[in-house]
Each structure stands twice: as C-alpha cells, then as structure tokens.
Amino acid sequence: MTRELLKEMPKGEFHLHLEGSLPYSFLRELDPVKFAELPPFWNRDYRFATFPDFDRELLAMTGLWFTSPERYHKAAKAVFDDAREQGVLYLETSIASGCLEFGGLDIFEVCAAVKSAVPEGMTVKLFMGIHHSGYNENYGKALEESLTCPNLDGYDIHGNEPDYLGDWAADFYMRAREAGKFTKCHAGEFMGPEFIERAVSELGVTRIEHGVRAVESGETMKFLADGKVVLDVCPVSNIKLKVVSSFKEHPLKKLMAAGIICTVNRDDPLIFGSTLEEEYHLVQEEMGLTDKEIIDLVRNGFRIALVSEEQRRAYLKELDLFLEKNSLN
Numbered sequence: 211m212t213r214e215l216l217k218e219m220p221k222g223e224f225h226l227h228l229e230g231s232l233p234y235s236f237l238r239e240l241d242p243v244k245f246a247e248l249p250p251f252w253n254r255d256y257r258f259a260t261f262p263d264f265d266r267e268l269l270a271m272t273g274l275w276f277t278s279p280e281r282y283h284k285a286a287k288a289v290f291d292d293a294r295e296q297g298v299l300y301l302e303t304s305i306a307s308g309c310l311e312f313g314g315l316d317i318f319e320v321c322a323a324v325k326s327a328v329p330e331g332m333t334v335k336l337f338m339g340i341h342h343s344g345y346n347e348n349y350g351k352a353l354e355e356s357l358t359c360p361n362l363d364g365y366d367i368h369g370n371e372p373d374y375l376g377d378w379a380a381d382f383y384m385r386a387r388e389a390g391k392f393t394k395c396h397a398g399e400f401m402g403p404e405f406i407e408r409a410v411s412e413l414g415v416t417r418i419e420h421g422v423r424a425v426e427s428g429e430t431m432k433f434l435a436d437g438k439v440v441l442d443v444c445p446v447s448n449i450k451l452k453v454v455s456s457f458k459e460h461p462l463k464k465l466m467a468a469g470i471i472c473t474v475n476r477d478d479p480l481i482f483g484s485t486l487e488e489e490y491h492l493v494q495e496e497m498g499l500t501d502k503e504i505i506d507l508v509r510n511g512f513r514i515a516l517v518s519e520e521q522r523r524a525y526l527k528e529l530d531l532f533l534e535k536n537s538l539n
C-alpha cells in the first residue's frame with residue numbers, strides 16, 4: 211500500500227498522550243532560540259537510555275506550554291486537526307493528571323477546553339492519565355470529583371512500570387466504570403506478561419496500552435485473546451525506548467497471529483517524532499505486515515471504538531468504500 215493510501219485510509223487512533231503530542235512549532239514560538247533545532251530524539255536511530263530520561267525530556271517541554279485551559283484548547287485543536295489530516299476519524303487521547311496537578315488547573319475546565327476543540331466529523335474520547343502514584347492525598351479528591359466530569363470519558367494508568375500498581379487503582383477503576391467511564395492501563399512495556407495479567411485481573415480493564423511483552427508468554431497471549439483484551443501498540447515508541455530491539459523483531463505480527471486485537475498508534479509524537487502514516491509505513495515495510503493485516507488492524511480499531519452501533523457501522527462503511535475505491539479489498 212502506498213504511503214498516501216496509508217495516510218488517507220479512514221482510521222482510529224487509541225493511544226495518544228495529548229501533552230506528548232504538542233506541535234513542536236508551539237515551543238519554537240515560545241522560545242525561538244532554545245527550540246531552533248529539531249530535537250535529537252526525532253532521529254530514527256535515537257534510543258533513550260531509560261524511561262525516566264524520556265519522562266524528563268517530555269516534562270521539560272510540556273511543562274512550558276500546558277499552563278492554562280486556553281493553552282490546552284489551542285494545542286488540542288492543532289493535534290486534532292493534524293490527526294484528521296492523517297485520516298483519523300476516531301481518536302482516544304489522554305491528559306496527564308500530573309500536569310494538571312502541577313499547573314494547579316481545574317479538571318472540568320481543561321476537559322471542556324479540550325472537547326471544545328474537536329473538529330466537525332471527528333469523535334474524540336478524552337481520558338485522564340494517572341501515574342501509578344498519582345492518586346494521593348494531594349490529588350485524590352480532585353480525581354474523585356472528576357468521576358462526574360461530563361467531558362471526561364475515562365481513565366488510563368501510566369508511568370514508570372516497575373512502580374507498584376497503587377492500592378487505590380482497583381477500587382477507583384470499579385467506581386469509574388460504575389460512573390460510566392471507560393478504563394484502560396499501560397502495561398507490558400517494561401514489565402513482562404505477569405504485570406499485564408495483573409492489570410487485567412486486578413483492575414478489570416479490557417484495554418492495555420502497549421502490552422507487547424505479552425509475546426514472551428503463550429499463556430498470556432491466550433489469556434488476552436480469550437478475554438478479547440485489546441493492545442494499543444506504538445511501534446516507534448517501543449523502538450526508541452528499547453522495549454524492542456528492532457522493527458524486524460517487533461512482536462505485533464505474532465500478537466495478531468495469536469488472535470489478539472491490536473491497534474497502531476503514536477504514543478508521544480512530540481518526543482518520538484513520528485506521524486501515524488510513518489507508523490503504518492514501518493509496520494508494513496519493516497515489520498512485514500501485509501495489506502490485509504493492515505486493513506484488519508484498522509477495521510478492528512473501528513470495531514472496538516467507544517461509539518454507538520450506528521456510528522460504528524458508518525465508520526466501517528466509510529472504510530469499505532475507501533478500500534473499494536482503491537481496489538484494496
């Protein structure tokens with residue numbers, strides 16, 4: 211499939227951190243000298259030594275921009291418009307509770323500001339990404355209040371995986387679902403299959419961000435396939451954070467062959483420098499997925515999107531029309 215078709219194909223994106231998607235041009239506008247050059251980590255061969263190194267770079271940039279609901283709105287508008295350009299009709303994105311806590315920002319105001327940036331013809335589901343220790347005596351109350359936030363669609367847990375899964379998580383997630391929110395969790399990036407199974411069993415999630423290390427255990431892959439647990443995979447992120455040593459060794463194809471539903475995503479494009487089209491291109495060229503496998507990824511994405519059945523049918527129809535028009539089915 212040509213890069214143009216990969217770009218134009220109607221698709222969903224499920225694993226995208228809003229702060230980590232800030233357009234680099236916004237930073238340049240703030241400080242033209244400091245951000246004159248493109249960051250070294252956009253280089254294809256760049257590898258982060260550790261996850262905390264990555265986190266430091268990310269926070270050093272996002273902390274400069276995300277200081278008000280207005281700035282969240284402006285960034286979200288640019289991120290959504292750009293995703294739309296890359297064929298994204300349905301997007302799940304998260305804002306980090308740590309950024310809101312650090313900036314003293316109101317969750318309700320920021321969520322409303324982000325949601326008001328959604329362009330016509332696109333659906334955006336907004337998640338609150340909480341660090342493993344993000345629900346604490348300082349911020350627990352604000353997170354409890356967020357359960358009633360109408361513009362917040364769900365929660366995600368992220369951060370350095372060797373950290374414990376906080377005691378707060380299982381109970382909060384249960385109550386979040388009772389409040390009509392969707393729940394997901396980062397796992398299987400730095401910690402192995404056991405942590406993925408723990409996240410699914412203890413938190414009751416059916417969506418894992420990354421999860422690629424499930425490939426190390428046939429039992430875990432079966433557990434995920436049987437439980438219809440979806441993995442929102444980010445190939446370039448996995449390479450640059452050394453979760454996987456090369457695209458050739460990336461387990462996406464094996465995970466799909468084991469019957470696990472997967473999606474392809476960018477994670478933090480401000481840091482990893484990839485577009486969604488590049489992610490799909492690498493999946494095809496370097497990881498050897500066929501056109502059919504690429505189409506399966508995209509179709510499965512619409513199948514698991516958090517939309518009405520009517521909307522789902524409309525997405526799948528739009529995809530079928532595109533495939534037909536381009537003789538891809």
Ligand SMILES: [Zn+2]
Nearest residue numbers: 368396419477
């Ligand atoms: Zn992530």
